[in-house]
Amino acid sequence: MDDNITMRVTRWRPDKSSPPGPAEYEVPLRKEWTVLDGLNHIKDQLDQTLAFRWSCRMGICGSCGMNVNGEPRLSCGAFLSDYAPGPVDVEPLANFPIVRDLVIDMSDFMEKLPQVKPWIIRDDDVTAVDGEYLQTPEELDAYKQFSMCINCMLCYAACPVYGLDPDFIGPAAIALAERYDLDSRDGGARERLDVLIEHEGVWGCTFVGECTRVCPKHVDPAAAIQRYKVKAATQSVKAFLLPRGRR
Amino acid sequence: MTKRRVEPLVWLMFSGGGVAAAVLLPVLVFLFAFAVPLGWVTVDYDHLRAVTGNPLTVLVLLGVFVVLLVHSAHRFRYTVYDGLQVKRKTLVAVLCYGAAAVGSFVALRVLLSV
Amino acid sequence: MSTYAPYRRPLSTWWWLRKRSYFLFVMRELSSIFVAWFVVFLLVMITAVGRGRSSYETFLDFASSPAVVVINVVAAAFLVLHVVTWFALTPQAMVIQVGGRRVPGAAILASQYVGLAVVSAFVVWLVTR
Numbered sequence: 001m002d003d004n005i006t007m008r009v010t011r012w013r014p015d016k017s018s019p020p021g022p023a024e025y026e027v028p029l030r031k032e033w034t035v036l037d038g039l040n041h042i043k044d045q046l047d048q049t050l051a052f053r054w055s056c057r058m059g060i061c062g063s064c065g066m067n068v069n070g071e072p073r074l075s076c077g078a079f080l081s082d083y084a085p086g087p088v089d090v091e092p093l094a095n096f097p098i099v100r101d102l103v104i105d106m107s108d109f110m111e112k113l114p115q116v117k118p119w120i121i122r123d124d125d126v127t128a129v130d131g132e133y134l135q136t137p138e139e140l141d142a143y144k145q146f147s148m149c150i151n152c153m154l155c156y157a158a159c160p161v162y163g164l165d166p167d168f169i170g171p172a173a174i175a176l177a178e179r180y181d182l183d184s185r186d187g188g189a190r191e192r193l194d195v196l197i198e199h200e201g202v203w204g205c206t207f208v209g210e211c212t213r214v215c216p217k218h219v220d221p222a223a224a225i226q227r228y229k230v231k232a233a234t235q236s237v238k239a240f241l242l243p244r245g246r247r
Numbered sequence: 248m249t250k251r252r253v254e255p256l257v258w259l260m261f262s263g264g265g266v267a268a269a270v271l272l273p274v275l276v277f278l279f280a281f282a283v284p285l286g287w288v289t290v291d292y293d294h295l296r297a298v299t300g301n302p303l304t305v306l307v308l309l310g311v312f313v314v315l316l317v318h319s320a321h322r323f324r325y326t327v328y329d330g331l332q333v334k335r336k337t338l339v340a341v342l343c344y345g346a347a348a349v350g351s352f353v354a355l356r357v358l359l360s361v
Numbered sequence: 362m363s364t365y366a367p368y369r370r371p372l373s374t375w376w377w378l379r380k381r382s383y384f385l386f387v388m389r390e391l392s393s394i395f396v397a398w399f400v401v402f403l404l405v406m407i408t409a410v411g412r413g414r415s416s417y418e419t420f421l422d423f424a425s426s427p428a429v430v431v432i433n434v435v436a437a438a439f440l441v442l443h444v445v446t447w448f449a450l451t452p453q454a455m456v457i458q459v460g461g462r463r464v465p466g467a468a469i470l471a472s473q474y475v476g477l478a479v480v481s482a483f484v485v486w487l488v489t490r
Contacts, residue, residue, distance in 0.1 A: 014365030070379065097367030105367040138461075160383060163372045164329055194250055203254045206325050207450060208386045226454030229258055236255035268396050268440070269447045269473070274481035276399055276440060278488060279406055280433040284424035290488055292414050298487060299410050308407075315400050322393035330387060332374060350400065357404045361411035 003029040005080055006087035007038050009050065011101050020098055022089070023047075029080055035068055035090060036075040039102075052102040059216055062152030066102050067091040072157035072214045094157040095166075109153055112169050115195050116177035121188025139184040146179035146224055148217040155211035155221050161204050168204040169196065171211035171221035178224035181231075193232060202228045257321060257344075264318025267311045300361040312354040313347075320347035385446075392443040395436035402433070448473040 004026045012020035025046050027038040036054055043050045054064040057076045064075040069089050080088065096104035126133075155171035162168050177196060181189040196202050205225045212222040282288040298304055324343040327333050377383040402424075409420035423429060451473060452466030 012368060014368070020368060020370070094370075095372075097369045099367050160329060160376060160386075163376065164332055197250055197252050197255065199254060203258065206322075206329065206386075206390065207454075208383070209450070209453075210382060210386075212453075213382065220453070223453045226450075227456065229255070230455065232252075233255040233259045233262075236252060237259070239251055240256070264396075265443075265447050269444045270477050270480050271484070272396065272399060272440060273444060273477065274484045275403060276433070276437055277481075278485065279403060280399070280424065280437065281430075284421045285430070286425075288489060292410075292417055294490070295417075295488065296410050299407055312400055312404070315396055319393040319397035319400070322390055323397075326387070326390040326393065329390075330374075330377065332372070350397070354400070354404055357408050357411070361407060 003084075005029040005038070005084060007035075007042065008087050008089045009039070009042065009102070010091045010098075011050070012098055014100060020092075024087070027080070029084060029086075031081055033080045034076050035066075035073070035078045035080060035088065036064055038080055038088075039075060039090070050102075051100045060150060062150035065093045065152045065154050065157065067094050067157060072154035074152060074154070074216050077216055093153060095159070095163040096153070096157070106153060108166060109151075109156060109170065109172070112173045113151070113176065115169065116173050116180075116192050117188055117195075118173075118176040118180055120180065120183065120186050121191060122185070123187055133185045135184055142184070143179045143182035146175050146182065146219055149175055149179070149219050149221075150217055152216065154214045154216060155219075158210035158214040160208055160210070161206060165200075165204055167200040169201055171205075171225065172219075174202055174205075174228055175219050175221035175224040178228055189231075193235060196228060197232050197236075202232060205229075257317065260314050260317040261321040262318075264314035264316070264321075267314050268318060271311060272315070296361065305358045305361070309355060309358050312358075313351045316347040316350040316354075317344070320344050388439070389442055389446045392439040395439040396443065398432070398436050399440070444477070448477075 005028075007025045007027050008022040009025060010020050011023045025038075025042045027033075027041050030037070033041075034057075036057055039050065039052050039054075043052075052064070052066070052075075054076065055061040056063070059074055059077045062074075065072060066075050067073070067090070068075065068078045069083065070091075072093060075090070080086075090102065092098045092102050092104045096106060096108070099105050149172055151172060153172065155175075156162050159168075159171055162170050174196060177192045180186045181192060202225050205222075207222060207226060209222045212220045215221065278288065278290075283290050320343040324340055327339050327343075328336060333339055373379075377387040406420055406424070409416040424433075448470055452469040455469065457464040457469065
């Protein structure tokens with residue numbers, strides 16, 4: 001194919017005084033090429049100074065999140081031909097500070113994720129020597145959808161609440177808390193609820209639903225958050241009605 | 248023991264108000280904002296007064312109006328945060344829920360006066 | 362080697378006009394104003410009912426005046442937006458299991474409309490009998 005497509009890619013260097021702005025690159029419009037292929041072409045052939053994150057190039061590592069024509073996408077999952085004749089705007093993932101070019105600072109998410117304790121919590125002393133945990137297919141189905149999260153943070157880029165209030169713990173963190181709460185092997189729901197019942201926990205969410213719409217792995221974080229609100233409300237009613245603390 | 252927080256209970260009232268607004272408010276609006284004033288449906292005044300004054304109706308309507316007001320206040324509060332990016336968040340919350348409280352008190356007075 | 366501060370992009374006050382889904386979301390949230398309006402409207406009506414027949418007639422004149430009808434039409438449109446979006450979102454927010462099987466979202470959606478119809482029919486009967 002002789003066709004090209006223009007990619008307008010945000011460039012920014014922290015040691016220069018100018019704000020982030022687009023640079024245009026002509027990239028071959030190959031049928032099977034994704035935005036990521038286009039970026040790699042730019043870096044290989046046109047401008048080796050371009051910085052961007054990527055790894056698996058097949059939608060499972062979660063590294064290549066960026067805003068393509070205003071939508072949070074995995075660049076490895078957005079086909080250039082879908083944007084023909086172009087131009088295609090490629091910007092750093094929204095709602096995160098820019099480190100350089102398309103690379104964003106994800107330390108806020110990295111601090112928030114451990115707050116929900118996304119691991120199996122048990123109060124017994126079972127170890128691997130005692131044998132494996134048993135789980136039926138039905139028990140797996142209860143949390144499987146929420147376990148599909150690849151931590152790509154597209155949901156944070158889509159969420160207007162997170163954009164407006166960086167204290168909000170965010171969709172992926174809550175979805176992962178729910179994933180563990182629903183896991184039959186886990187007993188840590190109380191500890192996670194203590195974190196998420198705070199104002200920066202689930203209550204900032206106004207159920208916009210954009211997080212679910214942009215999720216490349218169909219995790220449905222919005223559903224997890226609303227279910228968590230119901231859970232928190234149920235527990236709160238019990239706490240007020242049974243003040244002497246029957247768990 | 249679960250931490251005691253008021254947000255979950257406010258959210259519960261917000262949800263109840265949302266259900267009331269979706270399930271009960273439409274027919275009330277259809278009847279009293281359109282059908283009766285515009286003459287599509289005739290309602291006997293004495294019968295309407297009797298129904299409105301009935302203690303059960305008073306109880307139900309009071310509960311409905313309170314959750315509707317909390318629903319509005321809660322939603323509007325977050326709209327002000329997200330839409331106007333207001334920094335004085337506590338003030339907005341106090342004004343919103345305060346208005347709902349005033350409205351609830353007025354509703355109580357009105358319903359008891361029929 | 363020195364570290365540089367990352368660049369924080371400001372969020373425009375008009376962020377909600379950028380995408381259709383954001384715009385519909387804000388419209389849905391603004392329906393709260395009109396829910397509150399209808400509460401006030403109904404309380405005015407109930408006050409009028411309580412004060413006697415002529416008060417009630419005055420209220421009906423008020424409610425049928427063009428300005429009020431226009432306001433109520435606009436408000437009713439927002440109320441419809443609330444109903445439709447609220448019913449559509451409930452299946453996502455609740456997992457209901459009957460006999461070990463998850464109730465499909467379509468069933469939850471439909472049952473809410475049935476509930477609306479039943480409540481509406483009851484109120485119409487109650488008021489017009």
